[in-house]
Amino acid sequence: MAEKIDVTFLGTGSAVPTSRRNHPAVLLKYKNENILMDCGEGTQRQFRKAKLNPCKITRILISHWHGDHVLGLPGLLQTMMLNGYNKTLKIYGPSGTRRKMRLYLDLFAHKGEKLSLEVHEVREGVFIDEKEFFVEALSMDHDSPANAYSFVVKEQNRIDKKKLAKLKLPNSPLIGELTKGKTVKIGDKKIDGKKLRYVEPSRKISFVMDTRMTPNAIKISKNAELLICETTYSKEEKEIAFEHAHLTSVDSAAIAKKAKVKKLALMHLSQRYEAIPKVILGEVKKAIGGSGKGGIEVSIPEDLDKMEL
Ligand SMILES: [Zn+2]
Ligand SMILES: [Zn+2]
Structure with a gap:
């Protein structure tokens, strides 16, 4: 049996949180690795609600420095420090991440107490290469430097x-x-x-956050077992989506289809779909077509939902 990968959707909302959806944050667990992807405001409470211990985090991947994806960092880091985090926390993000982390620490860090941190700016390609897995990045098309990431368990x-x-x-x-x-x-x-x-084939989980439609979104998620993809707007709002540098339902469907992913989890829906996420789900399913055997499994996870792969 392949070693399992646990995915916990800590926050599935977008720029404005709703009663049901917190800002983006997804935790991926593989053996002793606990990789947090994005850290929207309130993420540390989502950890508590999910009965997960933030001190187990080994790495944090930041897609980009918009508030909805990073405002949870200061609080989370403070809690990790107060709870005696005893490893070196590795943080990765697009260009500008080092400077922004320095500013953060300047504003919020406790005097005299420190968390051991390593901050890396990553552009394109593989930037973590361990014995059993690697993590790669490709840049996205957003109105701030932005990366998408893939976590890949190597063929074994x-x-x-x-x-x-x-x-x-x-x-x-x-x-x-x-x-x-x-x-x-x-x-x-x-x-x-x-x-x-x-031979156990390689397995990939891709995390595509804020972006306009771009060939890199297809490239990074090629043959992924799971693609976690932002889908902020309905296909009816494609002009607004382009203007705000986001994906529509039809874009996400096209990425999943072209990349031949097995499962597609949609998140980062605009607050306007709070009561009607089925509208987005329906549009994506329709655009993918050919449901049934061999089709792509599409879902809109709720906060604290888990997926075991
Ligand atoms: Zn966002
Ligand atoms: Zn953004």
Whole structure:
């Protein structure tokens, strides 16, 4: 079984929060990594409501420096500090992030007490490369420098544990060699690793926040298992969407379709759709077409909804 990826939608709203939707924030958990994507105002309370501990955050990815995506940072960082955060928190964002973080810390940081921080400005390409996963960025078309991100679990060689158990091998450090497809001798048995191993395909989760329609939005989410995509406006408001540098329902559908994603989660809906998110959902589904088997699963998660992949 592939290692699971947990996604928690802490905030699914947009520039103006509503009673049901807080500003954007999504937490992605994979093994010991807890990556927070955007941190709108009130995100730390959303952590409490979701019964999650903000001190477990390992990294924060900022899509861009508009208030609805970052105003939760000072409070969240303060709480992490007061609760004894003992790691180095890594923060990534588009150009300007270093200066803005410095200003933030100047305004809000407690004197004498510090949180260990590393701030990185990222442009295009892979900027986190670990053994089992990487994270990449592409710039978006918004009225402030903005990035979209993809978290990608790398393709992995695995051993079929059932087949391995049947061989009743004694414990041996050579079992690790089988994962590489090598043939090894364990006890009196010669074992061909190629017959035991299988390849677990790579898995991608993409996070496309504020942007106009841009080829980069398709590129970053190519073949994603889940695309979390801003959809601020209905297709009826495409002029306003363009003017404010946002996506419409039809744009999000086109991105998901062209990128061949499996699941599409819409968020960052304008407050005007608070009572009628189904209008957006209907438009996206219609634009995607071909629902049913093999189609793209579309949803509009509510705050605190979780997805397990
Ligand atoms: Zn926004
Ligand atoms: Zn914005």
